[in-house]
Amino acid sequence: MSTVFQQARVALGARLRELRTGVTGRELAARLGWPQSKVSKLETGRQTANAADLTAWAEATGHAEASAELHARLSGLESHTRSWRRQLAGGHRPVQDALSVEYERSTTLRAWEGAMVVGILQTPDYARAIFRAYADLQHSPRDTEAAVRARIQREEILYRPGRTFHIVMWEAALHARVAPAPVMAAQLDRLVGVLGMDTVHLGIVPFASPVRIPPANAFWLYDQRLAITEDWHAELWLDDTDSVATYRRVWDRLAQAAVYGPAAHHLLARARTALDT
Structure with a gap:
């Protein structure tokens, strides 16, 4: 807390x-x-x-x-602390809309995700599986299709000049079977395409990579003004200077352990092959 x-x-x-x-x-x-x-x-x-x-x-x-x-x-x-019970009372779509405002306000965005593919890079079918799982967990209204549309619409921001996304994921996120194999395969193919984008710098921390800090909960950094991190019961929206600086140090340590470009492509290909075996 x-x-x-x-x-x-x-x-x-x-x-x-x-x-x-x-x-x-x-x-x-x-x-x-x-x-x-x-x-x-x-x-x-x-x-x-x-x-x-x-x-x-x-x-x-x-x-x-x-x-x-x-x-x-x-x-x-x-x-600062937004409980999922209150946030999801009206479904997932309002939560997606609130996040879209922060994306629009920001020019440099950083993310760490260790358990699943980060939201802004998800395919519609992968996002659908995630929203359904969380709706079951939180007993929230099932507005899955509206939430998926909002998430996919937000991805348009990836193609605009003037913004840069620095995204780091743990290799575990590529292997977690949170969706059926065909959906996972399409999602991994999507990430391969992301590697060539000018606005996105995608790094993956291999299982065997030494890390300076234990990979823990996911979070986003919006410029130097806001950190948003998730727990099972709530989201934390932290805008005080010390908290944002702490999350930036965590991100820097994890990013140092990541691989990019061809090495990241190799990890994606390995995860893709694992789906068939």
Whole structure:
């Protein structure tokens, strides 16, 4: 969990505790029909409140007018940590649209992906398999076709002058069978074509390559202003200078272990051959 996010959550908890002045935690829990432990966790920053929790808290403590303030604090908190439960409430398409805005705003983009082919280089069938898998995991609305269209439309930005994509993937991403073999084969062929593009520098870290840092979670860097990284429960949007600089150092270390051009082509060909065997 990011330090920025946790600090914001603790500050929100402190504000909730202020509003509870004159009411014991046990009394408030009884009014709300909550376990007393929930009151404690919200006040100490060990649990994140949702909008309904905050409205109920403000009303139960006699401070209904504070509801708007609490919601604003929650919105600021979620500008850094965006839970998948909330983001995917309307499906995957809105998430894709939000990311497209950041692509448009940026000129130099860097990505690290260790588990699957990075989104902007996915074929429609590969993207379809990924969206379906995550919809099953998150129990989110199935707007797969709309999400695929949004992702493929965003790929048009790869062909515009004035932007450069530095993308590094672990060799494992070429072998993870997240889609049927024919879909995987087409996806690998697509990556071979990417190797010749002027706007994309695609590197692959071989299994046997010494790495200066363990390959971990995927992330994108948008210029020097924003890092977006994913976990199973949420996305982190980090725009503070120290966090962005940390992710840039991670990217640099992983990129140093990557191979490019003909050597990357060899790894793609090896993964393609493995599909047949």
